[in-house]
Amino acid sequence: MNPWILLSVALPSVAGILLLAVSFGEYIRGSEKAFTRGVQVYTAAALALSASVSLYTAWQGEKECSLFEWLDGILVYFRIDALGRLMVTAVSIAWLLIGFYSLAYMGHEGKETRYFGFYLLLYGILTGLSFSGNLVTMYFFYELMTLVSMPLVLHSGSREAVMAALKYLFYSMCGAYCGLFGMVFLYRYCHTLDFTAGGALNLAAVQGHEGILLTAVFVMILGFGAKAGMLPLHSWLPAAHPVAPSPASALLSGTIVKFGALAVIRTVYYVVGPGFLRGTWVQYVWMVLALLTVFMGSLLAYREPVLKKRLAYSTVSQVSYILFGISLLVPDAVEGALLHMVVHAFVKCGLFLTAGVFIYRFGYTRVDRLGGLGRKMPVTLWCYTVFALALTGIPPTGGFVSKWYLAEGALQSGIPVFSWLGPVVLLVSALLTAGYLFPVTIKGFFPGEEKDPGNGAKEEPSPLMLIPLMVLAALALLLGIMPNPLIRYISQITLEVFS
Amino acid sequence: MNKILMLIVVLFPIFSGVLIPMLPFRGRRAMCIFIEGCALAESALVFFLLQNPPAETLTVFRFTGNLSITFRVDGMGALFAGMASFLWPLALLYSFEYMKHEHSEKSFFLFYLITYGITLGIALAENILTMYFFFEMLSMATLPLIMHTRTREAFLASRSYLYYMLGGAAFAFIGMIFILTYGTTSSFVPGGVLDTVKIGDKGNLLLLVYVLCFCGFSVKTAVFPFSSWLPKAGVAPTPVTALLHAVAVVNTGAFAAMRVTYYSFGTDLLRGTWAQNVVMALVVITIVYGCSRALKETHLKRRLAWSTVSNLSYILFGVVIMTPLGLVGGMSHMLFHSFMKICSFFCAGAVIYKTGRNYVYELDGLGRKMPKVFVTFTVSSLALMGVPGLCGFVSKWNLCRAAVDSENPLAYAGVAALMVSALLTAIYMLTMMIRAFFPGRDFDYGKLSEAKDPNWLMLLPLAVFVAVMFCFGLRSGPVIRFLQEITGVVRF
Numbered sequence: 001m002n003p004w005i006l007l008s009v010a011l012p013s014v015a016g017i018l019l020l021a022v023s024f025g026e027y028i029r030g031s032e033k034a035f036t037r038g039v040q041v042y043t044a045a046a047l048a049l050s051a052s053v054s055l056y057t058a059w060q061g062e063k064e065c066s067l068f069e070w071l072d073g074i075l076v077y078f079r080i081d082a083l084g085r086l087m088v089t090a091v092s093i094a095w096l097l098i099g100f101y102s103l104a105y106m107g108h109e110g111k112e113t114r115y116f117g118f119y120l121l122l123y124g125i126l127t128g129l130s131f132s133g134n135l136v137t138m139y140f141f142y143e144l145m146t147l148v149s150m151p152l153v154l155h156s157g158s159r160e161a162v163m164a165a166l167k168y169l170f171y172s173m174c175g176a177y178c179g180l181f182g183m184v185f186l187y188r189y190c191h192t193l194d195f196t197a198g199g200a201l202n203l204a205a206v207q208g209h210e211g212i213l214l215t216a217v218f219v220m221i222l223g224f225g226a227k228a229g230m231l232p233l234h235s236w237l238p239a240a241h242p243v244a245p246s247p248a249s250a251l252l253s254g255t256i257v258k259f260g261a262l263a264v265i266r267t268v269y270y271v272v273g274p275g276f277l278r279g280t281w282v283q284y285v286w287m288v289l290a291l292l293t294v295f296m297g298s299l300l301a302y303r304e305p306v307l308k309k310r311l312a313y314s315t316v317s318q319v320s321y322i323l324f325g326i327s328l329l330v331p332d333a334v335e336g337a338l339l340h341m342v343v344h345a346f347v348k349c350g351l352f353l354t355a356g357v358f359i360y361r362f363g364y365t366r367v368d369r370l371g372g373l374g375r376k377m378p379v380t381l382w383c384y385t386v387f388a389l390a391l392t393g394i395p396p397t398g399g400f401v402s403k404w405y406l407a408e409g410a411l412q413s414g415i416p417v418f419s420w421l422g423p424v425v426l427l428v429s430a431l432l433t434a435g436y437l438f439p440v441t442i443k444g445f446f447p448g449e450e451k452d453p454g455n456g457a458k459e460e461p462s463p464l465m466l467i468p469l470m471v472l473a474a475l476a477l478l479l480g481i482m483p484n485p486l487i488r489y490i491s492q493i494t495l496e497v498f499s
Numbered sequence: 500m501n502k503i504l505m506l507i508v509v510l511f512p513i514f515s516g517v518l519i520p521m522l523p524f525r526g527r528r529a530m531c532i533f534i535e536g537c538a539l540a541e542s543a544l545v546f547f548l549l550q551n552p553p554a555e556t557l558t559v560f561r562f563t564g565n566l567s568i569t570f571r572v573d574g575m576g577a578l579f580a581g582m583a584s585f586l587w588p589l590a591l592l593y594s595f596e597y598m599k600h601e602h603s604e605k606s607f608f609l610f611y612l613i614t615y616g617i618t619l620g621i622a623l624a625e626n627i628l629t630m631y632f633f634f635e636m637l638s639m640a641t642l643p644l645i646m647h648t649r650t651r652e653a654f655l656a657s658r659s660y661l662y663y664m665l666g667g668a669a670f671a672f673i674g675m676i677f678i679l680t681y682g683t684t685s686s687f688v689p690g691g692v693l694d695t696v697k698i699g700d701k702g703n704l705l706l707l708v709y710v711l712c713f714c715g716f717s718v719k720t721a722v723f724p725f726s727s728w729l730p731k732a733g734v735a736p737t738p739v740t741a742l743l744h745a746v747a748v749v750n751t752g753a754f755a756a757m758r759v760t761y762y763s764f765g766t767d768l769l770r771g772t773w774a775q776n777v778v779m780a781l782v783v784i785t786i787v788y789g790c791s792r793a794l795k796e797t798h799l800k801r802r803l804a805w806s807t808v809s810n811l812s813y814i815l816f817g818v819v820i821m822t823p824l825g826l827v828g829g830m831s832h833m834l835f836h837s838f839m840k841i842c843s844f845f846c847a848g849a850v851i852y853k854t855g856r857n858y859v860y861e862l863d864g865l866g867r868k869m870p871k872v873f874v875t876f877t878v879s880s881l882a883l884m885g886v887p888g889l890c891g892f893v894s895k896w897n898l899c900r901a902a903v904d905s906e907n908p909l910a911y912a913g914v915a916a917l918m919v920s921a922l923l924t925a926i927y928m929l930t931m932m933i934r935a936f937f938p939g940r941d942f943d944y945g946k947l948s949e950a951k952d953p954n955w956l957m958l959l960p961l962a963v964f965v966a967v968m969f970c971f972g973l974r975s976g977p978v979i980r981f982l983q984e985i986t987g988v989v990r991f
Binding site for chain 1: 867870881884885886887888893895896897899900902903904906911914915918919921922925926929930933937939940944973974975976979980983
């Protein structure tokens with residue numbers, strides 16, 4: 001029993017629920033009050049405090065905590081391991097930055113109390129998800145994550161937003177139920193559902209039931225892949241992102257989709273074990289799906305005129321880099337996948353927050369409106385450029401390192417066809433990425449003649465919005481210049497699961 | 500003494516029900532207090548009985564040979580009786596408020612109490628004849644309740660109800676005769692009573708009879724293709740739909756199916772045969788069919804009724820897996836579904852009572868005006884979807900686990916059906932909740948000025964149900980262990 005783990009889950013949750021209660025009271029009375037300074041301070045303090053508690057808890061070392069018997073023979077069980085620690089750290093950084101950005105941004109969306117209520121609650125849930133020690137506990141937080149993030153999507157309450165939120169909800173639910181389907185089979189054929197590096201398959205029991213078990217695992221990968229935007233359940237992403245407030249899109253794309261990938265990693269590397277899947281049809285179909293998604297996502301992003309929707313398609317493509325890395329079942333590729341998880345979290349947060357700045361300042365949502373911004377907001381546009389470089393994978397940014405490892409892993413895997421097809425698809429997709437991201441930079445700095453350059457006045461956003469962007473850009477660069485500490489840390493994880 | 504108590508708990512509500520039209524009450528309030536008093540006393544008696552179960556059986560009446568009306572308390576009966584006596588007083592509380600805007604209350608409460616007694620009769624039945632007897636009586640006693648509104652629609656619904664019930668009972672009767680002929684005794688014995696010597700080479704005939712008998716009893720559980728009576732019966736006042744057509748009456752069908760499968764025919768005879776495949780296929784089809792119909796339905800109560808059709812087949816799915824774990828899953832869903840579905844029906848009833856709105860598309864914006872009802876409604880929806888932390892997840896988990904453990908390919912398909920059904924449930928329940936809470940940005944709340952939360956009579960049961968759903972959802976261990984004890988006595 002470790003009180004810190006409970007505290008790190010409970011503190012933001014309770015803080016969020018309190019805000020939600022206030023907001024619900026206002027909603028019933030029909031009088032949404034303005035977001036007062038007091039509530040702002042409360043939110044910021046709660047956020048900072050919970051983030052420090054979570055980080056402190058995560059870096060305390062291997063700790064575990066079992067609560068009570070939830071189902072017959074299954075405990076509510078938390079355990080901090082290297083992977084969970086990595087997730088919590090990335091999420092906490094993103095959460096703090098998006099949180100402060102939101103304090104400034106959400107003024108123009110309204111209903112801030114409700115937004116921050118769900119925002120804090122969601123942080124608690126993601127912490128719980130990262131610290132979960134068995135599959136059932138993880139599933140519990142996974143479903144809660146869907147339910148609690150849904151109100152962020154429909155924040156504006158417009159009909160379009162509500163429909164998009166429902167789409168998000170049902171795709172995620174469909175994914176979760178697929179996950180549950182597989183879980184029941186794993187419960188039968190594994191020694192334990194507790195996460196064990198390298199898997200805990202009961203080989204004696206599996207004998208003769210390989211077919212059904214492979215099907216179950218495949219269904220799970222598809223299901224959890226829905227959250228990560230993998231084909232065929234990807235289409236909620238481009239629907240949900242444009243209608244959500246920009247910081248909400250940032251946290252959807254930056255963090256929540258990663259938990260789909262996390263769930264897949266937990267299933268494949270911590271419950272089933274990579275050895276069982278290697279060389280099976282599941283691995284091949286999975287690789288095909290991931291590569292298709294990588295390519296198709298980039299292609300769709302390339303021809304999408306609305307910036308946030310373009311970024312959403314880009315997420316579809318980029319998160320499948322991660323899934324492809326995981327599907328190769330070799331250490332280097334998994335290392336690349338985990339690196340890409342961290343890099344993409346920061347970079348995609350940054351991109352959506354930049355898109356938010358454009359919307360907040362000018363109300364521009366389409367890419368072709370964004371000409372000539374380099375003069376008006378140079379710092380913002382430079383940050384954007386760094387993110388674009390990182391997402392394309394150009395050194396010296398973090399994206400280069402992660403893609404390098406992914407490609408190297410694919411080449412080393414020795415899987416026929418895919419060992420060279422993978423890197424080729426990644427390369428083509430990188431080209432497309434450059435093609436859909438850089439026009440904003442180019443038009444921004446070199447608008448050409450027809451665009452009105454304005455009177456040269458600076459229109460940078462407030463520091464509360466600008467600083468998170470700069471920090472994220474710095475992180476994207478830092479991960480490219482000094483990737484070694486992170487790589488060393490991640491190689492511990494891969495060493496563990498492949499031993 | 501305890502022995503006699505079994506008879507008393509069956510007869511007491513029937514007599515007190517009959518007294519209602521005869522007693523000269525001074526005002527409605529007095530009548531309500533009398534009825535609630537009777538129900539509470541009855542529930543107290545039942546719980547006392549279950550705490551001190553009599554060891555021996557009580558034969559009330561003997562026709563001939565081994566044909567008798569006999570009572571006994573066993574684990575499965577105790578579960579069913581306990582569930583009924585927990586829900587009845589709460590449902591009555593709700594009815595007092597709800598029935599204010601309906602006419603001829605006395606006849607309503609008369610039959611409502613009688614049904615209570617009959618349900619307990621089924622729970623405590625020691626042999627198949629007793630169960631059959633009360634099963635038939637239940638069909639008759641609930642008929643006036645469906646007819647209650649006296650509209651043309653109600654008459655048509657009750658006619659269809661009657662036909663289905665009589666037909667079902669006829670098939671069940673065939674099963675009963677065969678059990679009496681080929682069994683060693685008419686009593687319910689864990690593991691079945693069939694005598695292999697008597698069966699000889701008539702194994703296939705008996706399997707056919709089992710399928711008929713199962714379908715006959717399951718007509719009450721609205722299994723496909725006998726499900727259309729249930730949504731039609733939704734014309735009855737909400738307390739009837741909620742307690743009888745989502746919980747008590749329909750569960751007696753599942754209960755009877757459990758009895759004949761595990762205690763009369765015996766799973767040794769049935770497991771792995773074509774008979775098991777046939778009934779399981781029916782059940783799996785119903786699971787998906789009910790949900791799809793619910794999705795298509797726009798009438799609030801009928802949508803919930805179709806959802807009941809699907810969920811009842813979850814219970815039957817547990818039953819037809821024919822392993823102890825399957826029975827545990829089936830029984831746990833019987834228990835948990837009762838709370839979830841009665842809760843959602845009561846919420847729907849509260850909306851109908853307060854606003855007169857009957858259709859899903861009329862729910863726009865009501866979340867703000869009736870927050871307590873709709874928060875409860877949302878919780879029960881989440882429970883029905885099987886969100887972990889609420890009770891629906893626990894029973895679903897147990898059912899799936901049992902299906903996987905049985906290593907029957909058809910049961911694997913059943914697991915997939917459960918997941919599809921959960922997704923459909925999410926869609927048809929949550930779209931209603933989203934409508935209620937997020938009607939669109941420029942929705943005019945002025946139209947809803949008259950709508951508000953109902954009074955405590957309606958809210959108290961809802962609060963209790965929500966508490967129960969959370970308790971079972973987070974701490975299911977004791978209940979499941981109790982169910983395992985019950986099934987542990989079944990020979991496999």
